[in-house]
Amino acid sequence: MATKNGLSRPQLSFIDSDRFQVVVMTHAYGRRCGVRYMTNGLKVYYVPRLPFLMQNTLPTLYGTFPIIRNILIREGITVVHGHQAFSTLCHEALLHARTMGYKVVFTDHSLYGFADLGSIHMNKVLQFTLADVHETICVSHTSKENTVLRSGLPPQKVFVIPNAVDTAMFKPNPSARMLDEVVIVVISRLVYRKGADLLVEVIPEVCRLFPNVRFLVGGDGPKRVRLEEMREKHSLQERVEMLGAVPHTQVQSVLVRGHIFLNSSLTEAFCIAILEAASCGLLTVSTRVGGVPEVLPPDMIVLAEPVPENMVEAIGRAIKLLPKIDPFSMHDRMRTLYSWTDVAKRTEVVYDHAMNARDEDLLQRLSRYFECGPWAGKLFCLVVILDFIIWNILEWWKPTKEADIAPDMIHHNEIEHQ
Structure with a gap:
């Protein structure tokens, strides 16, 4: 999910609608591929990547960079918000977004251990991704403690925002x-x-x-x-x-x-x-x-x-x-x-923290990756450097200034007031 500052844009019914628009990017679901507009004005990109196991796409590392870059530029994105530690698309999007200089936020929804092979591997991947995010959200205090221990993040960079429920949909009978x-x-x-x-x-x-x-x-x-x-x-x-x-x-x-x-x-x-x-x-x-x-x-x-x-x-x-x-x-x-309204307001505070973070060059980013371990740190640095090179090639091949900017969709409430 990505958000773009909407101070001069039409209102959308999500996350303090007078300030933000939200654009969702996910993988294709069967025949659902391409761009879709939801009834509440939410725009969703179903990128042509099919899941192979538990709704996860095959990791490509750099294979999604061109399409992610295109979406971020076309939509004028300000903050990139990734969800779920086991989502390969999330990790790749956050890596590419940071290479391009965007502010990024990550939400962890699950708890994982420290001893089994799968958890050890996942925790190292999470340490790589979270080494360069601006803010992190967890859905409970237990989840925050788990994420901090797994990733080595400073606790002050992790916010706790619980999930909510649409009580209008779940009424007693x-x-x-x-x-x-x-x-x-x-x-x-x-x-x-x-x-x-x-x-x-x-x-x-x-x-x-x-x-x-x-x-x-x-x-x-x-x-x-x-x-x-x-x-x-x-x-x-x-x-x-x-x-x-x-x-x-x-x-x-x-x-x-x-x-x-x-x-x-x-x-x-x-x-x-x-x-x-x-x-x-x-x-x-x-x-x-x-x-x-x-x-x-x-x-x-x-x-x-x-x-x-x-x-x-x-x-x-x-x-x-x-x-x-x-x-x-x-x-x-x-x-x-x-209340989802309360969750949206609290998430907006996290976005403000991310947007107020200072910009960093490649060397400053590499210094954090280097601290992730004697061997892993060097490997992470190589991955980021190659990502930076690919970004510059893409900029040469299709410059940002020549990008086809997507028009804003007018919300139905605005049409009624016109």
Whole structure:
């Protein structure tokens, strides 16, 4: 995502619309390729790079430079904002943007370890990228601590801005609930990290202890087979409903059928699904991991250690608390606690910090990369120097002054006032 200063430009309904316009760049999604305009005036570039695994594109390092440069110049970008540590497109965009002299911001949405091979590799890549960003955003204080430890960033350069929920989309509907049973909703990717194996142990025990409990399980993934086998083994076909993948537009209709939302994640920086469930008036039972304890007030969530016995006990406590839960009161509290408007205002402050940062030449940038390690530091410097050379070749081949500048799109509100 990139933003451009919009003081003299038409208003857009995002991030303090009288000051900023937002342009999104992502990879192609199937046949969705090229430039699209969303109904709220958001412009999206779907670059012709197809994902190969978990919505990640193949790393090209320099292969995306020409198209990224073209977009940044055409749109008159001021700040480049990258998301997600595992996004190769994000890392490449931030590298190229810094080479071109743009201010950059990075948001980390996940927690990663320090011991396994994948985490060690990812942490080094993150150290490379964050060595040259102006500001960083994390979605929880636990996430901030994790990012600082992994990347070596000074803590004062990391802001904490939580996610939010569109409460207008997630409203309670008690009439959709069954009166004679307790429905526990699970909506998650059915993978190891999301605690699918934990669900296999927890669900049969809960069904044994509480005859009036039924489960709705939404989501898909490699662990779905284990849940299907568990359901067959314990003859729970009537009490465990497998919904498969649930489109986001249908999540609310599933949530309002339940009384309790169950999150079994083994690691989680924030978990926006908890916000959506609480906004629909569900009491949450969750593993006590990562940034989850920061998400909701204690009377709206029951926390447990990620072991079957503790989860079953927590669900029992939640069932006893249900008579005290007012879905509409919970919805009103969520509307006050989490607002995308508030997130946008806080993000704007981070952009202001980035834009006020002093400009640096190549040598000043290289000095930070060099400090990333005795071998890695030298390798990082070579990567940046080559990126700088490619940028100058592109400038010679297609000078910036000859670029075709994209016209601003007039927002419908402006047309009505004209």
